[in-house]
Amino acid sequence: xxxxxxxxxxxxxxxxxxxxxxxxxxxxxxxxxxxxxxxxxxxxxxxxxxxxxxxxxxxxxxxxxxxxxxxxxxxxxxxxxxxxxxxxxxxxxxxxxxxxxxxxxxxxxxxxxxxxxxxxxxxxxxxxxxxxxxxxxxxxxxxxxxxxxxxxxxxxxxxxxxxxxxxxxxxxxxxxxxxxxxxxxxxxxxxxxxxxxxxxxxxxxxxxxxxxxxxxxxxxxxxxxxxxxxxxxxxxxxxxxxxxxxxxxxxxxxxxxxxxxxxxxxxxxxxxxxxxxxxxxxxxxxxxxxxxxxxxxxxxxxxxxxxxxxxxxxxxxxxxxxxxxxxxxxxxxxxxxxxxxxxxxxxxxxxxxxxxxxxxxxxxxxxxxxxxxxxxxxxxxxxxxxxxxxxxxxxxxxxxxxxxxxxxxxxxxxxxxxxxxxxxxxxxxxxxxxxxxxxxxxxxxxxxxxxxxxxxxxxxxxxxxxxxxxxxxxxxxxxxxxxxxxxxxxxxxxxxxxxxxxxxxxxxxxxxxxxxxxxx
Amino acid sequence: xxxxxxxxxxxxxxxxxxxxxxxxxxxxxxxxxxxxxxxxxxxxxxxxxxxxxxxxxxxxxxxxxxxxxxxxxxxxxxxxxxxxxxxxxxxxxxxxxxxxxxxxxxxxxxxxxxxxxxxxxxxxxxxxxxxxxxxxxxxxxxxxxx
Numbered sequence: 305x306x307x308x309x310x311x312x313x314x315x316x317x318x319x320x321x322x323x324x325x326x327x328x329x330x331x332x333x334x335x336x337x338x339x340x341x342x343x344x345x346x347x348x349x350x351x352x353x354x355x356x357x358x359x360x361x362x363x364x365x366x367x368x369x370x371x372x373x374x375x376x377x378x379x380x381x382x383x384x385x386x387x388x389x390x391x392x393x394x395x396x397x398x399x400x401x402x403x404x405x406x407x408x409x410x411x412x413x414x415x416x417x418x419x420x421x422x423x424x425x426x427x428x429x430x431x432x433x434x435x436x437x438x439x440x441x442x443x444x445x446x447x448x449x450x451x452x453x454x455x456x457x458x459x460x461x462x463x464x465x466x467x468x469x470x471x472x473x474x475x476x477x478x479x480x481x482x483x484x485x486x487x488x489x490x491x492x493x494x495x496x497x498x499x500x501x502x503x504x505x506x507x508x509x510x511x512x513x514x515x516x517x518x519x520x521x522x523x524x525x526x527x528x529x530x531x532x533x534x535x536x537x538x539x540x541x542x543x544x545x546x547x548x549x550x551x552x553x554x555x556x557x558x559x560x561x562x563x564x565x566x567x568x569x570x571x572x573x574x575x576x577x578x579x580x581x582x583x584x585x586x587x588x589x590x591x592x593x594x595x596x597x598x599x600x601x602x603x604x605x606x607x608x609x610x611x612x613x614x615x616x617x618x619x620x621x622x623x624x625x626x627x628x629x630x631x632x633x634x635x636x637x638x639x640x641x642x643x644x645x646x647x648x649x650x651x652x653x654x655x656x657x658x659x660x661x662x663x664x665x666x667x668x669x670x671x672x673x674x675x676x677x678x679x680x681x682x683x684x685x686x687x688x689x690x691x692x693x694x695x696x697x698x699x700x701x702x703x704x705x706x707x708x709x710x711x712x713x714x715x716x717x718x719x720x721x722x723x724x725x726x727x728x729x730x731x732x733x734x735x736x737x738x739x740x741x742x743x744x745x746x747x748x749x750x751x752x753x754x755x756x757x758x759x760x761x762x763x764x765x766x767x768x769x770x771x772x773x774x775x776x777x778x779x780x781x782x783x784x785x786x787x788x789x790x791x792x793x794x795x796x797x798x799x800x801x802x803x804x805x806x807x808x809x810x811x812x813x814x815x816x817x818x819x820x821x822x823x824x
Numbered sequence: 825x826x827x828x829x830x831x832x833x834x835x836x837x838x839x840x841x842x843x844x845x846x847x848x849x850x851x852x853x854x855x856x857x858x859x860x861x862x863x864x865x866x867x868x869x870x871x872x873x874x875x876x877x878x879x880x881x882x883x884x885x886x887x888x889x890x891x892x893x894x895x896x897x898x899x900x901x902x903x904x905x906x907x908x909x910x911x912x913x914x915x916x917x918x919x920x921x922x923x924x925x926x927x928x929x930x931x932x933x934x935x936x937x938x939x940x941x942x943x944x945x946x947x948x949x950x951x952x953x954x955x956x957x958x959x960x961x962x963x964x965x966x967x968x969x970x
Binding site: 612616617620624636638640644645646647648649650651653654655656658659661662663664665675678679682686 | 899906911914915917918920921922923924925955958961962963965966968969
């Protein structure tokens with residue numbers, strides 16, 4: 305029995321014809337049913353593309369000066385949270401080492417892989433194919449340092465979403481965080497603490513594509529205690545917030561959920577999206593009640609169908625349930641029902657809920673925006689929120705949650721490790737040794753042994769420059785023959801020193817060995 | 825200016841009589857029916873601009889009546905009066921377009937609601953005033969949030 309050819313879509317945002325030809329050659333060689341297309345990027349292009357055609361892989365070429373990371377982030381977050389079709393792999397292409405400093409921001413904004421253009425095209429296509437189409441393929445045979453079994457701190461790319469002067473909200477893919485956590489947070493110079501206490505587990509905001517949220521206490525020092533690596537004076541945080549909050553925090557923020565079958569409305573709403581509005585759009589009402597009770601949006605819009613269908617009857621039943629429960633939970637969203645023949649007052653009585661209103665016309669962007677703006681004005685007037693929200697484009701929101709993992713094997717492309725925490729597929733990890741790199745958790749391509757109640761995972765290393773790749777390759781070769789005792793800066797430095805001993809490449813030695821020293 | 829024709833549907837003759845009296849100045853003509861089936865026939869053969877109907881009646885209840893009429897493209901305002909135990913029927917009725925629900929026995933705001941219903945049913949309530957009503961209603965809701 306012959307297997308069906310893989311069908312799918314790959315889209316490249318960029319104007320490099322040579323590169324798009326390479327994409328086409330690679331993917332169509334794998335399957336003639338994979339459609340590869342390309343186009344220039346402009347604000348809203350990603351939303352338009354996904355509204356018109358679901359994609360499997362989208363590659364965005366940030367090496368082009370017209371494509372600004374900050375603008376794309378807003379859009380990538382929007383499409384990741386509002387994508388109605390199917391999950392897709394979002395890949396960043398960078399020009400150079402300098403540009404990839406934005407890695408953390410993009411990884412907490414829906415991107416799962418990043419590559420340096422020109423450095424690793426073959427790996428880029430292979431990784432995308434394996435992850436995007438979930439199909440096995442032959443990976444090149446690489447030197448493998450196996451059975452390492454050394455402990456190493458790994459950062460899990462996460463994000464801060466809200467803060468006030470005593471606490472912040474952290475969103476991450478780590479599900480089981482409790483008590484104390486270690487982080488890499490360096491929001492402002494006086495904040496030197498790395499240990500934070502989890503106060504409470506929260507529901508994720510759904511603004512970021514991360515699966516868990518936690519309320520985390522800022523370790524405030526008592527009176528007469530100086531700022532240290534253990535804690536910080538509350539006055540220091542307050543002063544810093546007073547002086548700098550406008551740069552990276554916004555207030556207030558309202559959460560709007562729109563249920564509509566009209567993808568053009570989603571596109572139009574994106575164009576007018578205000579950073580103070582967290583907008584979720586989609587047509588699927590199957591989880592309306594549970595989703596709303598979980599996310600608790602302030603405003604809920606949905607359009608009724610022209611004809612009364614069975615689906616609509618079910619949706620209205622869910623709405624009834626939602627409204628009865630929300631009253632009990634003291635959560636009272638405003639519900640706007642479009643294309644509704646019943647008057648608002650009739651709905652209020654039927655649902656026994658005072659904050660429901662109906663519009664005889666179908667929902668459109670202009671109407672929705674006008675209602676959202678009025679609500680926003682009311683919220684400002686009431687000024688009821690204490691937490692402020694991080695701007696999506698602010699680097700201050702970047703945070704790694706650090707955990708001690710056991711590295712079990714390493715090649716220049718794959719790393720396997722044992723984690724204390726369960727990590728979803730495509731969690732992006734941040735390593736600082738043997739060189740600094742990012743890796744993405746993938747379904748393993750080799751059998752991995754069980755490690756008690758812990759989790760044994762494989763991640764693909766990506767985003768390396770040619771120089772970094774060479775250093776990593778040499779490091780792997782070196783430790784195959786001279787295993788290191790521990791994954792510390794000193795041991796890594798020694799191994800790298802030995803690896804480069806023959807070549808006397810002073811530039812590389814200086815760059816990587818000294819860097820490793822600083823990370824002991 | 826025409827006021828429009830009103831149809832009252834209820835199986836209690838005394839209530840019909842009292843409503844006829846209360847609403848005599850609000851409508852040009854008031855028709856009456858004892859149940860949904862009779863109401864359906866009256867609507868087929870007369871120009872009705874608004875219906876005031878008990879939601880819970882024998883033979884054909886208010887929801888069955890509105891469902892049948894909406895199926896026949898009768899889109900005039902329907903005002904239901906409801907009592908204890910009508911909740912499920914109310915939820916069903918809103919699917920077909922309920923203009924308002926009034927609680928028995930007080931029927932508070934009856935005259936005002938009927939006049940609004942007749943205005944809409946005679947086409948004197950245009951699209952722009954509907955949209956103004958909607959905004960006014962929305963602003964009222966906003967005023968309720970703390």
